[in-house]
Amino acid sequence: MAKFNLNINGKERELDVDPTTPMLWVLRDHIKLVGTKYGCGIAQCGACTVHLDGNAVRSCQLPISSVGDKEITTIEGLSEKGDHPVQQAWLEVDVPQCGYCQAGQIMTASALLEKNPNPSDEEIETAMNGNICRCGTYTRIKKAVKIAANSINA
């Protein structure tokens, strides 16, 4: 066990956990922020995607000991009222089916648009390729990313 001070969604959190614990389980089990999902645990599905200083990372591969004072943003902290342009686009297109993968999809898409506000179809595919959706909502995801890009650029 070791003590950590984390910055999660703009709030300071003090924790005492095994330093090898991945952020995914720190968030879900210890902080009770369960919007970040477990899908594979081996960096293959993207369900656990969060932002680390604005970059999309797989929280299942991110030991708490490696976070330091970097800022972590989860789906719960992406926007205050659920109105980030990507979230709004997701509502407009009504993307989700079961919804389990969608937090990860949205975190990947929002990090992409932060870096590249005007991605081509190919760039969207490359960025989103690490996020699996068993329900098969990919055509809607692509549409929503484009709508979000347009609203960011407007």
Add this chain to the structure above:
Amino acid sequence: MTLIKTKIGRRSFIRTSTLASGGLVLGFNWLASCKNKTEEEILAMPKEWFEMNSYLKIGDNGVVTITTPNPEFGQNIRTSMPMIVAEELGVDWKNVIVEQAPYHAEKYGMQFTGGSRGIMTRWEPLRMAGASARHVLIAAAAQAWQVPANEITTEDGMLYHKATEKSAGYGEMASAAAQITIPEDITLKDVKDFKIIGTSHKNVDAKSIITGEPMFGMDYQKEGMLIAMIVHPPAFGMTLKSMDAEAAKAMSGIKDVVAIKSFKDDYEKGGFDVNAFPEIVAVVGNSTWEVLQAKKKLNVEWQPFDSYTETINGFRGKQTRNVPSGLESSNSHEAKMAELAAKPGKIVRTDGNPKAAFKNAAKIIERSYSAPFLAHNCMEPLNAFAHVEGDKAQIAAPVQIPSLILPTLASSLGISAENIAMEMPRMGGGFGRKAYAHYVVEAAMISQKVKAPVKLVYTREDDMTNGIYRPSYHATYRAALDENNNLTALHVKAGGVPESPLFANRFPAGAIDNYMAEEWAIDSNITIGAFRAPRSNFMAGAEQSFLDEIAEASGKDPIQFRLDLLNRAKENPVGERNDYDAERYAGVLELLREKSDWSATPTNINRGISAYFCHNSYAAHVLDIRMDDGKPVVEKVVCAIDCGIVVNPDAAINMAEGAITDGIGNAFFGELPFIDGMPQKTNFHEYQMIRINDAPKEIEVHFVENEIPPTGMGEPPFPPIFGAVANALYKATGQRHYQQPFVTEKQIVG
């Protein structure tokens, strides 16, 4: 207008209490659903609720709570089911709050999510729930205003009496309405007057999903809850021999390690009581990470189990299942399947004289198709929360058929079914897998043993290697053609490990004078079960690929070839047991031909067509493939569906898009091979799932417009996609594809 008897659904109309005054105690689900609403809407919450029937409550200010009976796994019934109630009630959708029912058989009947039966089976009861509430509201207004009830009209939650210029909101009449007896007969709206049904309404849960609110079984939390994980045999055909848990128990945060036998030895299993491993081990601790570490320290010895026979009392009555001993491999399955395919099977249907027709044929075409086991791979791995205290149990778990796991829970826990309360949180996908709820029993038994609330979580590896898989299948088709290339006979022989996929009475049965269907099966200890459109998901691909080949051999356009057969089945059907409607089947093909602009294939595009009937609905696709450096790219899929009335069109389109994409993924890549009983894929680095770059660039979905009561939607568009992929790949590569998956190193495309 349709007059229906409320008696049919009498049991669903039980009022839990007659509420003259005083609000109801509202549960967790209600609060959760409030979060979907804006602040203003929450402020507009009523002070009192009045219960109209088990499906709906009306607040004093006209806000309506509609209880949705079936568990949700992504098909959006939490929106479309309440829409049906709201339609007949005649309220403004903006004033509706959706609440998830807990398991309650007396109020809600079979809360079954599966078999594409949700909307179909709830259509009448839900309409009745809305219509009967509207009826008592009108009766209450008639009493209050002293006017005849038949002069009262309703619109958007308001009651009007034109002659006296009286009006009132539903909320004002709700208290009096709650006292009025529901009549014997209820008049339903005319389909033409629908305002909500048939118009797209957004997913009521979308906001919660995109903000990451706790809603899935996996998200369930309770004070003092422990985490449990399983350790199961590495191979099918094995069970627990012994374990040494000392090292694991000594790990930080670990509470206990227990052995679990989900079913009592003498328990008569139902059709969904499937479980691969008779006895497994569970590690229980404070947190997921600690339990994961302890799992690795566990020393367990496994041993092969002996073969056994069991009786299953399922939907099809009592059946015997032989479970052989031994460690099975895909290679030997394939060899055995080829062997049985070459022998006579069990004849299920014969029309005319197929033997003679084949003898007299000018040409015989024979082709065999096969497909491997598939894992469900729901994005949410299996999980269940359970808290067993003495003779009571509380369960919250993603389950498709809560009613069927209840007796098993009662038997395994030794407590009565009435003392088990079950909540049904949203499922992160189901696809059939969550109909087999052994994991709920495991969670409950663990909780009973460790005397604490427990959430059992399967790792992805546990989920993939402790499966209830889509079986491995094989089908051989033979066609006899005369000298004019007319199809004179068709023979299908199908089988699988461990069940046959055959539907003997489906198209093209009924369209061919001489027809024969045979089947066979091979026993196995690899557990199998429903997987999105069971059996159809293989047969459609095989049948539609074969028909494509016959159409080509006959020199006919593949759509016209099918339409000619359907015309025969319509005009002069062969046999009496054909289980499809040839006219509706032809209808989707005609719609598809028009919408896909079938006669004008774009350049560099290779088109495959396929159609199928299952789960009471008809679906057909045209799939366009472009080859890019030897790799197939799906440019576009055009889909036509006849599922009767479409309740929520955009949600139905979403589901069809999902079925198409999921189908392409499984057709291209899906397979779970076995060696010595061991699944050869354990996680997504090995099991290839379709990702965004392989998904179709564009999907277009069209519905046949009619006034037929709604039928299945979640499954029907899935099976035919396999045939559309195979037929488009043939056009693209010149090679027919007979073995699934189609895009592997074994079968280089192009």
